[in-house]
Amino acid sequence: MATASLKRSDDPLDTTVRLVTPERIVFQYPLAGPFRRYFAYLIDFAIVLAAVVIASLTLIVLSLGSQSGVGPIFVAYFVIMWGYRGFCEAVFNGQTLGKRALGLRVVSERGVPITGAQAVLRNLVGSLDGTVPYLIRPDLTSLLLLTGLTSMLLTRKFQRLGDLAAGTMVVVEQRRGRAGLIRVEEPAVVALLPWLPLRVEAGPELARALSDYVNHRARLPRARREEMALHLARPLSVRYRLPENVPADVVVCAFYHRVFVGE
Template identity: 55%
Template structure:
């Protein structure tokens, strides 16, 4: 995913949302529909069920089988019900066990990673999305009536769920240039790239040697300039080196 600040264009077409950076670079994210999200939710529900069972066993052991264990279990149940998704999405950059299994990720409507407050709010509002008398109809209706398939929790937290298309590893180029290796320690150990950014980096690295140095700098400038600001990279680092270092992090060090 692009790490520069993004602004949404409010355009969604064929389950794809288009986002544009301040530098006018366009990224497209496939949106996760209700059925794929439901499968991820069922996986999370199974994981949550196992955690609840373990919580029950722990509460009974701590209470030595007395009725006091019931109160402790209710506390554990409440914490798991509303804390499971919030904690994982906050710590794992918008993913739970189910979302990771289905290749989904929660991001903000601007296309950047969600923060802890957004993760907490969207999970807290499951009490309205999945309100007991109506099953999950509020969540389903909201997703079907919004262009980004947002349930009520997503609308309140300004989030959306996208399909994360991981770049294939076949034919990944090994970059051993000294300038690239020097720049790598200044980048995060792992950079999440959306499908468009990953494709742009892969295409650039695959064809860069066909162009002159000046042409490479011209091509790389649009992504290299915001990357220098985001990661506080030295100004004398060439655009070609910056893009090669980003490519290295995205494809080779996930």
């Protein structure tokens, strides 16, 4: 199981959480502080408000202004207010439109993508810390937002009540586009590829470890490459029954090729 620790307390407010995988690969995630998350909240609040207004006007028109449209309006209000964040975070891998605009993402405390259950739970509990806006009672929303802010300031990972309940945290996303894909075509790597399946499935931690290593290996001397790649290459070699005495650097590069390039 991955363990997490924080940097020293003299870090800036948007600090960094360190996660260590069983393969001894260390990942660093910049944590999103309260202020950055608040701007994302304002964007989502505006979207929810606009959606409620549009839905209400549409239902009024469809009901020809009669009182029969009042009930559906309250239903639409409830569904949008309570469902927007949970739906977006479950479907779009931890992001609402506001979080996407600010480069934020909800992940589990282990640094892996959240599940649908976690997305729903953190937003249900969000009714207690102001994340779910009460458009009819803005004064109540403001009071509950103070509860959420207090919770974030008292926890090392800036977790509000919903995050504590669901075991999640909000990080600043580090985008890695496929435009930066590196093709490793060294003869030893190409010779090892037939030993691997055409497509190797890798979780987010393994994929990130492979990507980070290959993107930085050119700066390292050969001995240092072997030292760094060994912890990752050893369990992969055993799992896929690769030939013995293959350099760890070659193994990691071959897996990188299969995970990101395929072929």
